[in-house]
Amino acid sequence: MAEDCNMNIKGKMTLSHSNLTLQLDDKRNLLLDGQHASINGTEMQLNAGQLHLLNSYHQKVETLAPKVATLALDAVSLANEGVSRAFNELLGEDNELVADLSGEIETLHGKLTQEFYAHDGSIRFDSSRFEDGQFLGEDFEKAFKQRIENLVQRSMGSFMIALGKQMLFNGGDMQAFEARMENFGAQLEADMEAQAGKIEARADALCADLRSLARLEDQISDEIPALASLDMIKVSASRHSM
Template identity: 45%
Template sequence: MQTVLISAALLTNSAFAGECHVDFDAHVKIANEQVVVALQDNKQLTLSANEAWLDGKKLSLSKEQQTLMDEYYSRVFNIAPQAADIALDAVDLATKGVSMAFSTLLGEDDQVVQDITGEFSVLRTAVQSQFYAEDGSVRFDSKSMQDGDFIDKEFSQRFEKKVESLVEKSMGSIMITIGKQMMFGGDMDAFEKKMDNFGKDIERQMEAQSDQLEARADQLCYSLQILDDYETQISSSIPELAKLDALRVSYRSDGQK
């Protein structure tokens, strides 16, 4: 169960070590190589490589202003796959942990193990569709995020209930395994030791990967902070974009909010 809880945490904003808080104050969308941002005055900013439009009208920018816009576009466009890769790797890590846990007790071919792996596969597909179109191009829509979560809460709740159901089902399989050990003269001491230690063994094996994920998530938070700073610079430098304020990011390295 500890592995299940860890996996659930990794798939939400707590992947940022519980210290990075990202809020979208306006709609941000990435699709077809364009970045679309809603401004606070209900106007729409559309960006592509080296060009910017405000409500469909191309902006006339100085060299310095264009440099700011290009950097903003590039950072928005690159942060989406960075976030996607972290989320997908978190799912893979969770899948590995849960599979290892129950395979140790029940065997790799047990139906419960296969069912749990299948549910994580469904989750991985859902997360991937948040950030990548069918043709592999980057896409993102801030409306799909709630409270910093990579996946919508309704799906998350359904997934959590399904996994809980499968875990409960696995208890029956574990009891059957124990019964077989008792009835057919198995080494109960060895089996009991296996049950006592499998959680610690898995945690030890996965700890390094979890630390790497956390470090990458912290780097992503730093990238988001820089993007937030660029919004401030743009709104100060370009009068037409004075209402650009789509993103708010805060980070505490000491763990205090």
């Protein structure tokens, strides 16, 4: 059984230069910087316990943001490695298709980096970009998919030539060629699954952290009347058979 962790942000959450801004249901803006808390520019009057809760919330978000970023970037890098090894085995090292595919995946990697990191290297996050399609939105996904399809179509001739060469190298023995490719595929799958397993373990830990953040929101809404409506993070899990 596998468990999917689904996280949704209700409202707008922005992190920039350690300033965390939450747009509440009533359109008020809560600003947290790790030391102070203000609503619409007016500092909140809080006791020590309440301020500790909000500072803890700020710290958790600031800690989780780079975890999300590195997880996404590492997943893209793993995809690039798998694609490169598969096509290099069939077409030979340094083939043009792998270079082009790697270039497209690097474009995706670069876009992810721009979304999570500012020019000065500081972590940033803007939940509204998930909602309005700016972050890997529909237009980007369509264009990316079309470029990949064009690359593959353009390389079909190379595939056929490579297949012919592989047959010649194996003396026309199709079974020997199939066996070699199956062995390579099994090894590649094992290698990718081992690396993917590490990423999955990090994703599971991240999901637990997100649930902890959601519970902290509940505590804040219970103990700070002015933030009784705080309910930004929604975490749910669905289970399915593999």
